[in-house]
Amino acid sequence: MSIQSKFKTLRLRLRSLFQRNRVEADLDEEMQFHLQSLIDEQIGSGVDPATARSNAVKALGNMTLLKEDARETWGWTRFNIFLQDVRYAARTLRKNPGFTLTALLTLALGIGASTAMFSLVDSVLLRPLSYRESGRLVAVWELIPLITPEPLGPNPRHADIFRRQSASLSGLAMVQQGATGLAIGSNHPHLVGTVWASPTLFEVLENPPLINLRFVSEGYLESSGHRLVSGRLFEGRGSCSCSSSPPSLPDFYRLAGLPRSIPSIPCACSNQSTSNTS
Amino acid sequence: MSKPTDLVQGTLDVLILKILALQPLHGFALAQRLKQISGDVLQASEGSLYPALHKLEQEGWIDAEWKPTENNRRAKFYSLTRRGHRELERQISDWTRLSSAITHILSIEEA
Incomplete structure (x- = not known):
């Protein structure tokens, strides 16, 4: 043609x-x-x-x-x-508003529920974590059904044995999740997620804190005084913004009711963390 | 689909193309010509021409143009396109081959 x-x-x-x-x-x-x-x-x-x-x-x-x-x-x-x-x-549909409304609600709920479910699955299962080579990260825990059906908390002695004897892990960090009350400045406290971790965590994640304090890799449990706060915690609270102007953080915050001071540090943007000692 | 007769189903297209190859015609004149030439092929319904004409037009084998008739009324005149001429030749040779094969088979004498 x-x-x-x-x-x-x-x-x-x-x-x-x-x-x-x-x-x-x-x-x-x-x-x-x-x-x-x-x-x-x-x-x-x-x-x-x-x-x-x-x-x-x-x-x-x-x-x-x-x-x-x-x-x-x-x-x-x-x-x-x-x-x-x-x-x-x-x-x-125009003639039967009752039916239309029911159909629309059913659709809206159905779509909303599946979208919410997908967002969850996407962020938990599909999207890679924002760490370098996140596909190589594994979580290891101990399960001793004789003692308890729940996974055991991190055991430093066992972790040390794992680190020495494992041929497939390039690094190991102990991590335990929790939650505590945090009050910034004179604001009301609110619940924030916490992670108790060994200092090797940042080496394992290859994501160093913005201000790299010298963690002591030996005897860190004894020192137990290092606290890192996520820069995000202070974002959007009027005290820190990701602009070029020098950020101003409140000079103290309360963690689990105990006042802590914040040293003069640059404000962190993105996922990086700021750190301070107390 | 309405069809004039089963015989016409396959041959109406080639008849239309052949008649339009002689001169451009409107639907009514085409029906008259078909009646003259082929007797009662279109007896069932003259209107069956129109779906066939529209199909041929969509295929690009015929062109349509609104023009005044000799009585000064507006009518849609159909004419064969260059592709229509080629299609007509193809259909004629198909038909000749088929009909000669059938003739050949029918002329075999019983033993």
Whole structure:
């Protein structure tokens, strides 16, 4: 098929879609012309007008069906049936507000629930953690059903044995999650998540804190005085923003009711952490 | 789909193409010509021409144009396109091959 004839066919198709009424009127006029010519022919041969008309209609055939057949050749039949269905559905919905509301609510709840579920699955299972080579991170815990069905808390002695004897782990950090009350400045306290961890955590995650305090890798349990606060904690609280202006942090905060001071540190943006000692 | 007769189903297209190859015609004149030439092929309904004509137009084998008739009425005249001429030749050769094969089979004498 040449480009020219393809273009012509396309033009016909588009015309029957966008100028439907015009094309319909053309078809009608065309068939009316045929009908009228048949009538004239009959009258010309001496038949009375009423009989002529009835004969002509008989000769031409079922006009509605023929038009339907002609429409089918224009294409878009399925599309037009679909549009008709849509219009019919819209009318039905408008007539039955109760049903419409129920259907809409069902849809909204269904979509909302699946979206929420997907967001959860996406963030927990699908999206990689924001650490370098997060696919290589594994969590290890001890389960001794004789003692308790729950996983045991981190055991420094065992962790040390794991670290020395494991050939597949390049680093190991002990981590325990918890929660505590935090009050910034003179604000009311609120519950924040905490992580008790060995200092090797930052080596394992390859994500050093913004201010790298010298953690003592030996005897860290005894020292137990290092606290890191996420820069995010202070973001959006009017005390820290990620602008170029020098940030101002409140000079103290309370952790589990105990006041702690905050040394002068730059404000952290993104996921990095600021640290301080007390 | 309404059809004039089963025989016409496959041959109406080629008849239309052939008649339009001689001269451009509107639907009514085409029906008259068909009646003249082929007797009662279109007896069932003259209107069956229109779905066939529209199909041929969509295929790009015929062109349509609104023009005044000799009685000065507006009518849609159909004419064969260049592709229509090629299609007509193809259909004629198909038909010739088929009909000669059938003729050949029918002329075999019983033993």
